[in-house]
Each structure stands twice: as C-alpha cells, then as structure tokens.
Amino acid sequence: MRHYMHIDENKLEEVFFLKPSFFNSKTEKNSLRFALGATLYMPGTKYIAPYLLEKRYSHLTSYTMCFEDSIREKDLEIAERTVLNTLRTLKMAEDENRIDLDELPLFFIRVRNPEQFENFFNKLKNEHYLLNYISGFVFPKFSTLNAHKYISILEEVNTYNNSIYGMPILESSEIILIEKRNEELLNLKALLSEKKDLILNIRVGGTDLSSIFGLRRSVAMSIYDLGVVASGLYNIINVFSDLAINDVAISGVVWEYFNSKFKNSFEDDYSKRNLNFNEEKILARTPLTNNPALDGLIREVILDKSNGFVGKTVIHPAQTSIVNAMYCVTLEEYVDAKFILDNFNNGGVYKSTSNNKMNEISPHYNWAKKIMDLASIYGVLNSNYSYLDLF
Template sequence: MKYFKNKDELLFYRTPAAFTKHSPLEVLKYAIGANLYMPGTQNNIFKKLIHNDFREIGSITLCLEDSIQEDEVADAENNILKILNDLFFEQSAHPKIAEDLPLIFIRVRNVEQFYKFSKRLDRTHLSILAGFCFPKFDSENGNDYFSIMDELKEKHHEILYGMPILEDRKLMSLETRVQELSMIKEIMLDHKEEILNIRVGGTDFSSVFGLRRSIDYSIYDIHPVADCLTTILNEFLPCDFVISGPVWEYFSNDPDSTEIYGLKKELRLDLENGFFGKTIIHPSQINVVNQEYIVDYHDYTDAKDVLSREGGVSKGNHRMNEAAPHHAWAKKIIARSKVFGVLDENCKIA
C-alpha cells in the first residue's frame, strides 16, 4: 500500500513510501491513518477491495463487535473468512492487487469469541491479515488477548499485530482510572513489539455519562471524556506508543459541510494533543483524515535539524529548535514523513 500515489509527485518534497505488514514496526505504527470500520456482515467488501473503491485507505477493520448483533456473529465470522480466502487466491493470481490492499484487521468480540474463532484461522487467512483489535481491553483480559494471538503467530509463522481498545467503564471512574491504567500499561509494555496502535473509545466513554457530542463540538469540549483521554495520553505517550484518536460520528460527501469542518477541527486537536490516526466510519472521511497527516515542509526541515545535532539551540522556521526537548517530536515527524510524505514548501492538496 502507498498513500497518495495518484497525486502529482510535484506536490511533494518527499513522496510517501509503500508499506506492508512486513515493514519495520517504527514505521508501520504510523501507517494506520484513517482506519475504516465495517461490519463483518457486509458482503461487498471483497469486491470493493479488489476494485480499489476505498481509494487512499491504508487500513480497514472488519468488526465482530458493536457493529453487529449477537445473533449475527456466526454469519459475520463466515463472511470474514470468505473475504480473506478470496483475497488470498485473488492476490496469488494477480500479485499487483497486493499493491493496493490496505492493512486488514479484525475487531473480535471478546476473549471467548476470539479463542473459538482463532481455531478457524489458517495461514491462508493470516497471510492477508495484519492483526486484531481487542475491544474493552483491560487488566483482566489483556494478557488473554495477546496469548491467543501469540499462539496463532507461533503455529502459523505469520506476523500479526494487536491494537488494544481502551473503552472500559473502569477508566472513566476517578476511583479506578489510575490504578487500572497502570496495570494495563504493564501488560502493554510486555507486548510492546506486538502493538501498532492503542485505540480509544470516545463513544463508549461518552455513553457512561449519557453524553453524545454535537456537530459543533469536538471530543475535547466534552470535559468528563477529555479528562480521561488526557490521562491515557499522559500514561502511554512517554512510553512511545502511538495512540489513535476517537471516531468522529458525522459524515458528508460535501467537502464544505459542517460535518467535514468538524472532522478537520477535531483532527487538528488530535495532533496537537498527541493522538495520531483516527477511527472512521464512512468512506467520505478517508481523504480528509489522511491528508491531515502529510508532514508540513517546515516541520520536516526543523525535525531534520533537531536530529542532526547532539545538543544546543538553533534557528528554525520562525521558531526555536532545541535538540534535547524537541528530539522525541522530531523522531515522530520523520517516521510519519516516510509513510505520508512531505508536502512541497509552496504546495497545497485540495
């Protein structure tokens, strides 16, 4: 997969590079971008993927959890297995198709369902999969999720990654939040090389209080939820995890709509606060999200400057560059630039 390959290369100072699930983790964890969630029951996913209908999408998640009902799980599992099987044989017959395939993840329903479903997965399926999303991830089920995935990896000799989703009610309570996050962090540090992103459930957090943000407000305006998200960022960002931003629930095919304006506003707040990547629920959100992740030319040149020195201060692009405090920021900018590219100094993407 390669972002923006249909765009004029003259727009870029540095063009995006291709990636697969076999790319180095330090690059791949920034490649998720707009992650499109789709119900596992949706029966046209295979055709959409091979016809490249999801243009510029770098990752998708086939969902076995909240997007379907309990009595649909069996049908959704069968559908997902068929999609993976069909993709394997289509890719074998037409290798060029692999160049446009996004990273594919499955959001399992819970540990019990994941364990049973894992017994149906073979190397054919796993060669297409990049990994799994673990819903309601907490200190009690976290090790179980990774244990099941590790068994699959060992048995079938395939690379697989996990993306834990923090959305449990215990994280919303001030009484249990810090202790629970501390225990979760211990689990994640033990499996750090297997984690691409940590994901957060803004909708689930909001539901604890019976809240739903309106189209005029970002998740950062919903203070009880924003407070929890801030604690998560404080806990995991210093450990060099990538944390994806919560879903924006509004969509529109009109680029000048209030829905798209709100998404852009929240994306910029995501980046300023330390989130990178975003769960999306509609194809109209794909380009809006991914274009926001193209690295600014001045950020790129300042990051290169910071990483070129062992210490001290230098003049950047109308700002001060300090080698020590800006080092971690600069590393993220360079890693991001490899996946999303660097826009030329005098260019804009509409």
C-alpha cells in the first residue's frame, strides 16, 4: 500500500521531489502510526469485500468497519457476520492469488464496548488466521472505566497475532468536562504510556464531545471555532504530547459535511492547476472552490496539522484523497527540517534557505523529526506543485 495509488508512476516522478514509501500492517510502528491518513468509517453491515477486490477506492489507505454508533443495536449480529464474511472473502482471494495482502488498505474494526469486543474475538479465535487481515481494533468511549478491559482483551488478541494494534477514541464526558478532565487524561496517559507498544493511534470523537454541550459546527466553521470543545482538544494534545512525539499519532476529528457535488468539485486536472492554494486566504475563509463542504474540510485539516493532529476520521470516500494530500510535505518544509536535523549537534539559529524564516536548531528539532517521518510516508512535493495536484 502507498498513498496516492491513483497517480501513475510517470506522474509521481513529475509531482514529487521525494516519492511516498510503501507500507503495510507489518511496517515499523513509528512510521505506521502516521500512515493511516484519512481513515474511512463504514457501518459493519456493509459488505466491503467487492470494493477492496476491485480496488474501487483508489485513494483509500485505512478504513474502519463499525459495530457502534453507525449501526442499530439490533443489527449487531448482522454486522458481525458481514465483517467475518468480508475477512473470509479476503483470505479466499489471497489463497487464489487474486489479491496481494500488502496492497490492501489497513483494516480496523470499531467494537461496540469491551463485552462485545470479547464476544467477537471469541468468534475470531475459531478462525484466528483471519486476524492476518486486521490491523487493529478501535475502542469507543475509552475511559478509565473500561480501559483496562479493552487492553487486556487486546493483549490476548496479540497472543494469536502480534501485530494487532488498539486505537482508543477519547469522546466521553470525563474527557471534556472541566471538573473531571485533568485527572481522567492523566490517568489515561499513565495507562497508555505503559502499553504504548500496543497503541497505534489515539482518536478523538469530535461529534460526541460536541453533543455533550448540545453543539454542532456549521459548514462555515471548524471544530476549533467551538471554544468549549477546542479547549478539550488542546488539553488532549498537551497531556499526550510525549506519546505523540515518540510513540503514537493523535488524529483529527471527523468532518461531517459533504454534498452531491463533493466527488466532482474539480472538472479536471486543468481546473485544479489554475487554482492558487493559498493557506492564508483559506484560513481567512476566502473560498478556494465553489464547494463550501470541501473548503471547510481543507481549512480544518490545516488547523488540525497546526495543532499537532495527524490524519482524520472521514465518512465519505471522496474526503480521503483530500486529507491524504494535505499531509504531503512541501519542499520548503523538507529542506528546513533536513537542515535542522543535519545541524543538530551544532545548535544555533540560521536563516532558512527560502530566506523567509529562522530555523532554531534545538527548539525546532521535534518539528523537524515529524516532518521527516511524514515525508517518508506521504512524500515531498516539487516546488511547482501543490496539494491540489494530489486530490
């Protein structure tokens, strides 16, 4: 699997200064944690196997089949059977040499709660070879009340396959309400730090956190405009900063908006090439396209990146290419980051090669490390190209 599989090799050579690297579920964790990009959530009742075998979603690099909020409780048994049948179909296709496992997107399963996780895993035990097609499990409403149970089941899963990760979702009231927040986050940090080898990504449930206050952002706003929710997001980044730098990624919240024109916001490559991707104008809410849902997503991803999030939950296939493109590294970022790392032993402050900023070696070191990690996974754009060329 590689980001931008929809772009042919000749075009990749043209667009990229440094091409994105390949990855799969066995990729070293420090790289894999950043590789998820846009993670598409789908209801567990959807039989996804034909889409995967036909490579219908060429932009897709990670997806989650959901047993929780996206389905009705009475449909849980149907969802479990459907996901198991998807996994069986993938195995059969691999056995018949119709697919290459390394070319499949990363497959995650969002369980309903610890009890359902345990019950579903007991079903998987009977066909434990199906775990080869799963990259991890997503834990909703993750809190100190259920964290130990989730983790203990995950540890048992790894006795059958030792490369299955957990992705907790921080979305419960204990995470956001001010009287409980700090104690809850610090306790979760202690637990996740101890089990960090099992945790690939920390996800944040922006919709659930907003609902606690009866809030919902409009298409003209970002999650960071909802101050009471944004304050919780900032606390999460603050508390988990050590883990985020060295061990896990923290992904951005879902963007809820799309419309019938979302898939065809650009008429062709020419129309994209004639747009000027100007970050300052986008942040100032100057329209980039004639599609407010698309402009809003682009603006929120810029803010996600600025605040330390990597990747994003998405609920529409057309959103995947946009989010993944936005995590590609610009040539200016790459040159600055490489210079900082190359001169780490020297220290000091230097004018950037682009002659528009200072590069202070020690304070910018963690930023530079992250940029180089992202450059390996998402590639580095040539100077005369922009994110728009990857949509």
